[in-house]
Structure formats: structure tokens, C-alpha cells
Amino acid sequence: MATYDLIVIGAGPGGYVCAIRAAQLGLKVGVAEGRATLGGTCLNVGCIPSKALLHATHELHEANHNFAKMGLMVQPPQVDWARMLSYKDEVIAGNTGGIEFLFKKNKIDWIKGFASIPSPGQVRVGDDVHEAKAIVIASGSQSSTLPGVTVDEEVIITSTGALTLGAIPKTLVVIGAGVIGLEMGSVYARLGAKVTVVEYLDQITPGMDGEVAKQFQRILQKQGLTFVLGTAVQGVERTATGAIVVHKSRKSEEEARIEADVVLVATGRKPYVDGLGLDALGIQMTQRGQIATDARFATNIPGVYAIGDVREGPMLAHKAEDEGMAMAEVLAGQHGHVNYAVIPSVIYTTPEVASVGLTEEQLKAEGRAYKVGKFPFMGNARAKAVFQADGFVKILADKATDRILGAHVIGPMAGDLIHEVAVAMEFGAAAEDLARTCHAHPTFSEAMREAALACGDGAIHA
Known part of the structure; x- marks a missing residue:
């Protein structure tokens, strides 16, 4: 097998940016990626497809509510859901294909398959073991769920299932009032669904400036979203026609039930490190299940590094990209740096x-x-x-x-x-x-x- 200066595990925003920057700086680079397309969660089932649906449904809103105000007299548009999903898929294909082009342009080897690290300096993909002076883990994250909630991606779904529903639900319950829940809730509200957002805390968008969060909630309520705050989800029961969300008020301990055609579990994400062999390798982890690293992204195992969602910090694609560029510069002998105080x-x-x-x-x-x-x-x-x-x-x-x-x-x-x-x-x-x-x-x-x-x-x- 070929020997690389760097093998990156994962071709999401952190991984592919790290690989491209490292190749630009003269390193021989390979990227292990098991998906059929490059780009990771962000380009395939996250940031990009959700923005396509947000754009499409915003245009629908404009046609229904603002066109006539501007003298644009048209019949109310009809939603072709299958065509909208096809448009979303075309957006995905254009972006993931662009990453593949950039790999070829920068002479980066795509090592197709899911990777593990049998020992320092080695990456196993399938039956092949590749040698590398440095290994960067950029395997990203996956949706997390709650006790008592079993996701089937049909009726009880994560953000991934929300992008591929067979039909627009009449009623949707979103568990979690964070970024993902509010974006996808907004999409389906514009499409005509009755959307109820259930949140454990007493305000939406935890960590956001309080004044902004209050204004944001008021605006979303005007757009038709209903909020049930300060309540803990006890479980979700699948029924013949949909699902029932059972929740209990944190203040009164009163239990309530909400019926819905679809339930979206949007309670955050967790690092995806399955199958990498980190336990056997002896990689130190944090209490939150992240890979422990120093300020230069190094783990406790020499030559093994981690960037993006698998290490501490906000799970944002652009944070991962910044770390990817800094990581490549560190490996090339430069001074890679990320200013975590200025991450939008x-x-x-x-x-x-x-x-x-x-x-x-x-x-x-x-x-x-x-x-x-x-x-x-x-x-x-x-x-x-x-x-x-x-x-x-x-x-x-x-x-x-x-x-x-x-x-x-x-x-x-x-x-x-x-x-x-x-x-x-x-x-x-x-x-x-x-x-x-x-x-x-x-x-x-x-x-x-x-x-x-x-x-x-x-x-x-x-």
C-alpha cells in the first residue's frame, strides 16, 4: 500500500478542507470515506439539503403572501413534493460532485470505505492497511436521541429522515428548539403542517442572546409554530396513524400527550467514532464522548489528531473547516490557529x-x-x-x-x-x-x- 504524509478519516467539511489545504502545502494526502459521495453529513444530509428546502419554501411563502402586494398576480402555487425533493437532491449532487473534482485537482486519493486505526501510523480500509505519518480523525457527528424514543426514520425521525419524508405531514412535533428543529419546523410549517415544538428549557435556542431569542420566538409564533417550553419528553409511542409524544411539565409535573403524523427528534448531535478502534488504540476521550486533544489538535497517541465535531467546541461546519485548515498548516510546519472567540x-x-x-x-x-x-x-x-x-x-x-x-x-x-x-x-x-x-x-x-x-x-x- 502507498505511504501518505497524511490520511484524513472522513470527507466532511473538516476532513475535505484539511485534505485540500494539506495537498496545497505539498503533502501527499489520502482521505478515507465510506459514503458513496464526498462532503459528509453537511453536504449530503445536513446543511446543504436543508438550505435547499428552506429556500424553496421561502419562495412558496413569498408567492402566497407577498407577490400580490408587489403587483405580481399569480394563482396560488401547488407544491409538487416529489419535485421539491428532486431539486434538493440535485443541489446535493452538484456540491458533492464539486468536492470530488477538487480532490482530483489537488491529487488527493479517495480511499473508499470506512476506516479504523489498528495502530499508530496505520489506517485500515476493508482488507487494505495504509501507512501514514499523520492521521486526522474528522469523522463528524450523528443525531442523538432521548431515552424512550426509538427512531425509525419514517414516523419518528431525525434531521436525516426529515429530508426524505414520503409525504408532507399534516401535523409535526419537533422535540428540541435548537437550530435543526427550528429550521426543519419552519420548512414544514410553510408547507402547511401544524408544527408544535417541545423544549426542555424555558426558552428556545439555548445559549442565544436572550433578547434575540424572545423576538425570534414571537416571530415564529406569528408564522404558525406553537411552542411548549419547560417540559421533559417521557417517550414517543408509535401508533397506527403516527405517533404520540408524552411529556411532563418541569414545574407542575403534569403529564400531557400530543398526537402527530411525524415526530422530529432534534435534541442535538454526538461525535461519530463508531468502528474507528479508538478503545483498542488507547485514545483518551472526554466525559462527553469527544476525542480529547490539545491546542494543536493532537490526541494522546503520537501522530493521531482530531478535528471538527469529534472534538470539543461547537458542532459547526465552518468551525470544522477552520480547524481543518489550521491542522494542515500545523502538519506542514506552519502556525495553524483558530480564533474560537470569533466563530459565527x-x-x-x-x-x-x-x-x-x-x-x-x-x-x-x-x-x-x-x-x-x-x-x-x-x-x-x-x-x-x-x-x-x-x-x-x-x-x-x-x-x-x-x-x-x-x-x-x-x-x-x-x-x-x-x-x-x-x-x-x-x-x-x-x-x-x-x-x-x-x-x-x-x-x-x-x-x-x-x-x-x-x-x-x-x-x-x-
């Missing part, structure tokens, strides 16, 4: 929700003096013109130095707008720096500048 997060509903840096709750817990600059999209001409004036921008800055500490956006194109603040934070910018930067008119980004102005003498259009 985005929810791709309408409106979008995005954040970077610290929340107001975190600043209060630290006892740090800060100031808040806010600006509503109701004051943004572009947002009003496209019927997306709900939401606001919120910038948090150090009270003494004016240095930007965090930003939180709920509104149109929030997932793109947040990067203006991310770049500013990377360079240690003050809110005034952002406020004094000319922004084109009319753009959504003007709301960012107005929020920055509000950290000083005040916004112009509020």
Missing part, C-alpha cells in the same frame, strides 16, 4: 438569526462593563421594501475601550451581515470604526452601521 453561528429561517462573540448574558456573568447599540430593521429602507422589517441588530462593545465584544442579528441576510462584525473583531476594531465606515445605500448592511452608531452618539434613522 446562524439559523437559516426567515428571518435569519446570526451571532458572533459574547452575549449580553455572558457579559453580565463576567461582570464586564459594556454598552449596547441597537437598530431595528424597521428603520432600514431596503428591509421594508422586501417585507422583512422584523428584527434588529445588536452590537455589544466594551464600555471603556469601545472594542466590539459581540453582535447579534435577527433579520434579512443576517448570516451574511454578521461577518462584517466578525472581521472587525478579528482586527480588534471599535464600534466607532464600524460606525465611520461608509456603507452603500440602500443595503441591509446599513443596519449594522446604525447599530454601531448607536454605541456612540446615536443612530441616524432611529
Whole structure:
């Protein structure tokens, strides 16, 4: 078998980016991947297909609710669910095929099959054992579930099953009010399903800035989603016509039941390390089932590293990509680095929700003096013109130095707008720096500048 400078296990965002960057830096690279296509969970059954369905159903919403307001007089559109799923599959194929092209372009070997690590410096795929100076585990994550809940991906489903349902359900219960649950709940609500979201905590989107979370919930409720908060799911019973979710209030201990055609279990994800042979290899794990690594991604076994969802930190594709690039640079003798304080997060509903840096709750817990600059999209001409004036921008800055500490956006194109603040934070910018930067008119980004102005003498259009 060939000897590689690097073998990456897993071709998701962390793995394929690590491989490409390492090849660009002159390393001989192989990638072990057992899926029939490259791209991992993100491109195949995660980020990309869900965004395709979010886009399609947003257009459906626009046609049903806003076209007539603009003088576009059309018959209400009919949903061809099979064709919508086909469109989603075409999006997947285009993206996964693109990764395969990049592997060929960068002379990266795709070692087809699921891998294990029989000993340091060796990767087994099928009957073949490949030698490698370095091994990077980038095997990603899988959906987690709850005690008393058996997933069948037909009626009781994870995010994977939510992308391939045979029919649009009339009723859907979503267990978990995090990113995945709210995105897929939003998709099916737009398609006409009655969606109920059940959450253990007393607010949606745990960890999000509290003010944003409250506004977000109000907007989603207007869009037809129902929320049952502060309740613990006891189990899900499969029935002849669907399923029943049994849950108990954390405060009153009162038990209740919700019937649904489909139940989506969206209670988070866990590292996927099955079959890698980590126990036999002696890899140290954390209490949360993650691979323990140091600041340079090294495990306790020399020559074996881990990046992405299998190690600590947020389970985000772009966090894995950053670690993949840094990992490749470390192996090439460079100084790879990830700034974990500036990793944006985005929810791709309408409106979008995005954040970077610290929340107001975190600043209060630290006892740090800060100031808040806010600006509503109701004051943004572009947002009003496209019927997306709900939401606001919120910038948090150090009270003494004016240095930007965090930003939180709920509104149109929030997932793109947040990067203006991310770049500013990377360079240690003050809110005034952002406020004094000319922004084109009319753009959504003007709301960012107005929020920055509000950290000083005040916004112009509020």
C-alpha cells in the first residue's frame, strides 16, 4: 500500500478542507470515506439539503403572501413534493460532485470505505492497511436521541429522515428548539403542517442572546409554530396513524400527550467514532464522548489528531473547516490557529438569526462593563421594501475601550451581515470604526452601521 504524509478519516467539511489545504502545502494526502459521495453529513444530509428546502419554501411563502402586494398576480402555487425533493437532491449532487473534482485537482486519493486505526501510523480500509505519518480523525457527528424514543426514520425521525419524508405531514412535533428543529419546523410549517415544538428549557435556542431569542420566538409564533417550553419528553409511542409524544411539565409535573403524523427528534448531535478502534488504540476521550486533544489538535497517541465535531467546541461546519485548515498548516510546519472567540453561528429561517462573540448574558456573568447599540430593521429602507422589517441588530462593545465584544442579528441576510462584525473583531476594531465606515445605500448592511452608531452618539434613522 502507498505511504501518505497524511490520511484524513472522513470527507466532511473538516476532513475535505484539511485534505485540500494539506495537498496545497505539498503533502501527499489520502482521505478515507465510506459514503458513496464526498462532503459528509453537511453536504449530503445536513446543511446543504436543508438550505435547499428552506429556500424553496421561502419562495412558496413569498408567492402566497407577498407577490400580490408587489403587483405580481399569480394563482396560488401547488407544491409538487416529489419535485421539491428532486431539486434538493440535485443541489446535493452538484456540491458533492464539486468536492470530488477538487480532490482530483489537488491529487488527493479517495480511499473508499470506512476506516479504523489498528495502530499508530496505520489506517485500515476493508482488507487494505495504509501507512501514514499523520492521521486526522474528522469523522463528524450523528443525531442523538432521548431515552424512550426509538427512531425509525419514517414516523419518528431525525434531521436525516426529515429530508426524505414520503409525504408532507399534516401535523409535526419537533422535540428540541435548537437550530435543526427550528429550521426543519419552519420548512414544514410553510408547507402547511401544524408544527408544535417541545423544549426542555424555558426558552428556545439555548445559549442565544436572550433578547434575540424572545423576538425570534414571537416571530415564529406569528408564522404558525406553537411552542411548549419547560417540559421533559417521557417517550414517543408509535401508533397506527403516527405517533404520540408524552411529556411532563418541569414545574407542575403534569403529564400531557400530543398526537402527530411525524415526530422530529432534534435534541442535538454526538461525535461519530463508531468502528474507528479508538478503545483498542488507547485514545483518551472526554466525559462527553469527544476525542480529547490539545491546542494543536493532537490526541494522546503520537501522530493521531482530531478535528471538527469529534472534538470539543461547537458542532459547526465552518468551525470544522477552520480547524481543518489550521491542522494542515500545523502538519506542514506552519502556525495553524483558530480564533474560537470569533466563530459565527446562524439559523437559516426567515428571518435569519446570526451571532458572533459574547452575549449580553455572558457579559453580565463576567461582570464586564459594556454598552449596547441597537437598530431595528424597521428603520432600514431596503428591509421594508422586501417585507422583512422584523428584527434588529445588536452590537455589544466594551464600555471603556469601545472594542466590539459581540453582535447579534435577527433579520434579512443576517448570516451574511454578521461577518462584517466578525472581521472587525478579528482586527480588534471599535464600534466607532464600524460606525465611520461608509456603507452603500440602500443595503441591509446599513443596519449594522446604525447599530454601531448607536454605541456612540446615536443612530441616524432611529
